[in-house]
Amino acid sequence: MTTSHSHMDADAGGAGRRVIEQRGLYFDELEEGVAYAHRPGRTVTETDNVLFTTMTMNTQSLHLDAAWSAGQPFGQRLMNSMFTLATMVGQSVPQLTQGTIIAQLGLTDVSFPHPLFHGDTLYTETVVTGKRLSSSRPGQGIVTMEHTGRNQDGTVVARATRSCLMWTRDAHAAQDTASRDAAGKGTIGV
Numbered sequence: 001m002t003t004s005h006s007h008m009d010a011d012a013g014g015a016g017r018r019v020i021e022q023r024g025l026y027f028d029e030l031e032e033g034v035a036y037a038h039r040p041g042r043t044v045t046e047t048d049n050v051l052f053t054t055m056t057m058n059t060q061s062l063h064l065d066a067a068w069s070a071g072q073p074f075g076q077r078l079m080n081s082m083f084t085l086a087t088m089v090g091q092s093v094p095q096l097t098q099g100t101i102i103a104q105l106g107l108t109d110v111s112f113p114h115p116l117f118h119g120d121t122l123y124t125e126t127v128v129t130g131k132r133l134s135s136s137r138p139g140q141g142i143v144t145m146e147h148t149g150r151n152q153d154g155t156v157v158a159r160a161t162r163s164c165l166m167w168t169r170d171a172h173a174a175q176d177t178a179s180r181d182a183a184g185k186g187t188i189g190v
Helices: 046-055 066-070 081-097 169-185
Strands: 004-008 018-022 035-043 101-111 121-133 140-150 156-167
Touching: 035 081, 046 081, 081 101, 081 121, 081 140, 081 156, 121 156, 156 169
Parallel strands: none
Antiparallel strands: 004 018, 035 121, 101 156, 121 140, 140 156
16 A cells, blocks of 8 residues: 655656655545554653643643642643644644545544643554545545554553545546646636
């Protein structure tokens, strides 16, 4: 199974050179019940936590105040769970949806059974739990994925179910050809 797209380079410097472009998997390539392990892991830092938390206007002391958090049940600051969720989904993109997704449709069943702390490494795997062709959008299908994030010790720190609208390989190739043709016809000579 390949996760790349090959074409010939058309620019003057690389004329005739084969180019391989990294991509995710198409609807037709995704297999139900298979666990896709996304690597590398992502070691999370205090900087990640403080920047994400303040950028999203979240003033939660559990993420920002080390002295206060030391007196709380976990004895230290926790990584912002929205950062954990975003990173878990993001880790799946190169392997599964890079350039093959049309839209994310939703996230459900999100849970954080154990905190992620500064210095932990997040590893994510995804299981495709369902897929069906769209009845209203030919050449596209809906894929349901279960993401599971674990820390370096294998402890589950996050789970989420995600549904995405995905291209089939042939429909995406046809759409790309139609887009290139339309772009060429719209050029006006000066």
